[in-house]
Amino acid sequence: MVVTPLLLGGEMPHWSDPEPAGGAVLRALAAGAHGDTLVVGPHSPELIAAITARHVTVLLRGVPDGEALPGRPGLEVCCGSLEKLAAVPAYDTVVALDGLERTGSTESPGPSWADGLAQLLAVLRPGGRLLLGLANPVGVHDLLAGAADPGDAQWSGPPGDDPTRPVGAAALRDRLRSVGLDPLREYAVFPSPRHPTVLLGTAALADPALTGFLSSALRRTAPPPGPLLADPRPVAARLLRHGLAGAMAPGWVVVATKTGDSPLPPARPSNAASSVASSVAGLPETLIADGPVLRRLSPAPGRGWVHEDLAEDLLPVPRELPAGECLHDLLMVAGRGHDLPALRSLVTGWRDGPAAGVPADAVLVAPDGRYQPLAAPGEPAEALRRFADAVRDEGLPAEIAEIFGVMTGRRIRPGGAALRELTAERDRLARELGEAITQNIWYERQAASRDAELARAYRIIALLKGTVPGRAATAVRGGLRTGTSFARAALRRIRQP
Secondary structure: OOOOOEEEEOOEOOOOOOOOEOOHHHHHHHOOOOOEEEEEOOEOHHHHHHOOOOEEEEEEOEHHHHHHOOOOOOEEEEEEOHHHOOOOOOEEEEEEOOOOOOOOOOOOOOOOHHHHHHHHHHHEEEEEEEEEEEEOOOOHHHHOEOOOOOOOOOOOOOHHHOOOOOOOHHHHHHHHHHOOEEEEEEEEEEOOOOOOOEEEEHHHHHOHHHHHHHHHHHHOOOOOOOOEOOOHHHHHHHHHHOOOOOOOOOEEEEEEEEOOOOOOOOOOOOOOOOHHHHHOOOOOOEEEEEOOEEEEEEEEOOOEEEEEEEEOOEOOOOEEOOOOEEHHHHHHHHHHOOOHHHHHHHHHHHHHOOOOOOOHHHEEEOOOOOEEEOOOOOOHHHHHHHHHHHHHHOOOOHHHHHHHHHHHOOOOOOOOOOHHHHHHHHHHHHHHHHHHHHHHHHHHHHHHHHHHHHHHHHHHHHHHHOOHHHHHHHHHHHHHHHHHHHHHHHHHHHHOO
16 A cells, blocks of 8 residues: 655655664554554654554654555554644554654754653643653763764754753653653663663662663663774663663653543553553563563562563463573673682583573573573574673683683684774873883983084094194103004013014
């Protein structure tokens, strides 16, 4: 079915927004939309297709993006800026997981973040639900990003320059409450704001019993696109252990409801076989895309936490979440602390136990010492290679890296480090070169000074030779030399037999 977009004004006829919001976890979250639904901003076609509401309206600013969407009954595509949308409360769900920055056009400065939120609120019915994304301009992904030339999409200022934009998760919650929205769930997203694979709820982040499991999930995410100064995944794991993962996340997603006198009933999946749609009916606490598996974490009264693997053709079965510390983190701690007995014990239990062949970041070590794999085993050599790369890239001491190589029987070769380590090495070499240049300049100055002193001494001697005393001294010195020569010759004749 061919889609003919409805042009509202402020549309961009030849513009296509790169990197639309999408991925398995955002798709699962959006699948819970109910009633008349409005999707604002660039979202992937797969995410829009996952919304099974009876009527879906998509608002895009780029006409090519609207024409590229596959048509279906009940789908309407509009192109234009957000401010051209009629301020009529006509929607039960508004999906803006891409945020509000890409809802204007080049024909005008575009609405501020606060104006965009007011526009979304104006089209949302009382009791309706808003799914809103917000990128963190000082998130771990941005702080570790390398320098890159601005692309064609950077024709507006960075989001952080908007004074009406919330500066953090707490500010976002307060802003939503101030305009009549009640936040139901808040998620920290990793590894990137527009295409995350991990959504961590506030309760999960606050529970220390989940630190090992969540650290494993963060370490197994894919690195964000673009040049990087360093791998942000181990940094995110350290932020998690120190309680800063929520504040330094690449972005946040908030699900909020509009307060009013006519709350809508809870969503019901239209297709009983779609477990992904049912997973968001109760707003999951945490969603993790682990390869082809979408994993949902939920608190269980009296049992701690349970997790369910969601699939289209399988009913989710709640299972108790294994407790323990991430093996990868334990190995790194032992290595950085030069704790060789602990390192040897961990490596032996990993290599020779039930978790052999499972990557270290997919293994939990229980308090009783049991190894609990979170993924299917693969080739043991590949698991060792992955951790060997981490040993090299995360800055473990060289001697510990060599010891680990001996323990595992795998040589850890240098090279391939992240840009941060390469930059540090370059700075060290530049510093040593600067010191060598300074020393060379000092030696050259000393040599020049000594040459000047020697030339001055020669000039003084030449002047002294031209005076009467100097000529006399020269004659005396010449006579002494001649007498000395005669005396030596005489002694040689006397000594001859």
